[in-house]
Amino acid sequence: MTQLRVPAALVALAGLGLLFFLLPLAGLIVRAPWNQAAASIGSAETVTALELSFFCSVTATAIALVLGIPLALVLSRTSGTLRSVLRALTTLPMVLPPVVGGVALLLAFGRTGLVGSFLYQGFGIQIPFTTAAAVMAETFVAMPFLVIAVEGGMRSLDPRYEEAARALGARGWMVFARVTLPLLRPAISSGAVLCWARALGEFGATITFAGNFPGRTQTVPIAVYIALETHPDSAILLSLVLLAVSVAILVAMRDRWLGAP
Amino acid sequence: MTKRVVVVLVTGLLAACGSSSASGLSTPQTDVTVFAAASLQPAFDKIGARLLTTKRFKTTFSYAGTQTLTSQLTQGAQADVFASADKEHMNTLLDAGLVAAPLAVFATNKLEIAVARGNPKGIHTLTDLARPGLVVVLADPSVPAGKYAQQALRNARVTVKPASLELQVTGVLSKVALGEADAGIVYVSDIVTSGKVDGVSIPDDENVTAVYPIAPLKSATNPAGAKAFIDLVLSTDGQAILKAAGFQGV
Numbered sequence: 185m186t187q188l189r190v191p192a193a194l195v196a197l198a199g200l201g202l203l204f205f206l207l208p209l210a211g212l213i214v215r216a217p218w219n220q221a222a223a224s225i226g227s228a229e230t231v232t233a234l235e236l237s238f239f240c241s242v243t244a245t246a247i248a249l250v251l252g253i254p255l256a257l258v259l260s261r262t263s264g265t266l267r268s269v270l271r272a273l274t275t276l277p278m279v280l281p282p283v284v285g286g287v288a289l290l291l292a293f294g295r296t297g298l299v300g301s302f303l304y305q306g307f308g309i310q311i312p313f314t315t316a317a318a319v320m321a322e323t324f325v326a327m328p329f330l331v332i333a334v335e336g337g338m339r340s341l342d343p344r345y346e347e348a349a350r351a352l353g354a355r356g357w358m359v360f361a362r363v364t365l366p367l368l369r370p371a372i373s374s375g376a377v378l379c380w381a382r383a384l385g386e387f388g389a390t391i392t393f394a395g396n397f398p399g400r401t402q403t404v405p406i407a408v409y410i411a412l413e414t415h416p417d418s419a420i421l422l423s424l425v426l427l428a429v430s431v432a433i434l435v436a437m438r439d440r441w442l443g444a445p
Numbered sequence: 446m447t448k449r450v451v452v453v454l455v456t457g458l459l460a461a462c463g464s465s466s467a468s469g470l471s472t473p474q475t476d477v478t479v480f481a482a483a484s485l486q487p488a489f490d491k492i493g494a495r496l497l498t499t500k501r502f503k504t505t506f507s508y509a510g511t512q513t514l515t516s517q518l519t520q521g522a523q524a525d526v527f528a529s530a531d532k533e534h535m536n537t538l539l540d541a542g543l544v545a546a547p548l549a550v551f552a553t554n555k556l557e558i559a560v561a562r563g564n565p566k567g568i569h570t571l572t573d574l575a576r577p578g579l580v581v582v583l584a585d586p587s588v589p590a591g592k593y594a595q596q597a598l599r600n601a602r603v604t605v606k607p608a609s610l611e612l613q614v615t616g617v618l619s620k621v622a623l624g625e626a627d628a629g630i631v632y633v634s635d636i637v638t639s640g641k642v643d644g645v646s647i648p649d650d651e652n653v654t655a656v657y658p659i660a661p662l663k664s665a666t667n668p669a670g671a672k673a674f675i676d677l678v679l680s681t682d683g684q685a686i687l688k689a690a691g692f693q694g695v
Contacts, residue, residue, distance in 0.1 A: 290623060290625065294623060294625050295625055296623065296624040296625070310580065310625075312620075313580065313608035313609045313626075391612065394609075395582065395608060395610070395611065395616075395620070396585060396611065396612060397607065397608065397609050397610055401609065410612070412516060413510075413512040413513060413515070416516075
């Protein structure tokens, strides 16, 4: 097959687009105070924020796996209006501004919220301002990425494998655990990585619902925001850490996204 | 043909970058851009409305934590006027050579404890904030309101374990107004204009006075508008609006 020639003007626009992506990254790398890198990344505050971010994003991904895979399964087995409604509801957090998500979480799980008021009055539990709140904010924003990826995987699954298992006498749960899940492994892993990356970068919902306190709710993106105003150098270095993580994800997932032709 | 499209796109992009020059074509130099500390919003919105009726200058405000605005301005953000919630951040801009004329102090503010309507937790002093089980929210120490709150707590010799350090003083106020926090330290003016929380006053020997300086900026594209806005803030009219919003005049 002969390759189509791309018009010069489109190549120029493509170059402009690429430059638009690359320049900010170049800015980070050029302006980074490399000589202070070790001291700044190793400082107690930075390590605390990195540890908290890691814990919250991994926990959020774990919750998303436990709740998201069944949700994706249900989504892939429904059709018609029900499916459209369910799908719209699951993808809503993807398009909702995260700050709005945070306000919504406050109104549901806050002390005076729909569910939160029962928790508070009945058990004295207050969710906002806790690490649990940071995890919930990240799960809320990131889980749809996993659900969408897994649902896509389920739809492209050949139903004959499950039918064969059932014909051989396997029950519903066994089919799911021994046939469906293993077949879905690529979709689940790519969905989980996407979900984790989105959780790691979460800012708006977290600051609104969980607030900001070092070691409890101050994740790396919030630490970057505060540092930008007080210690710009460490903000740049922290941003570089997040950039390095993102690049590492891209490299790790290259088979899936950068795709062999 | 395609080349022309590219040229149009690029010039469009460039024009969009200089929004003030673009709008200057249709409405000749009437827009004033004011960067102001978040706590000033209720008063400055009224002053902006007054400026529109008296001098035909339309004011566009950017309200945020003073520290956020300062870093935006040092990074090259364009504005005509800067109103800060402390002198330190204004000095940062002075040192960076971004301020056009000597600054004027136009208002002062005191701190107060914001509590839920009717003060259900019975909070009467700063010492009460150290009570275990109480959810107290402060502004982050990088925010002027947070720095002042720390000073007040130090004056009262109280150690508080805050649940959250909000990124601007309005965040503290909203957490108390929403009922998520039992108390927070904010400005008197925040409580006067909020209407959703009650204020518990802090005695003068523990309290801190926030000083608000204002100045025109060198990056101003509308120096006349900047001067008109600052003159109005300092005038009897402007000072009356600020007093009604809970600020103290100078």
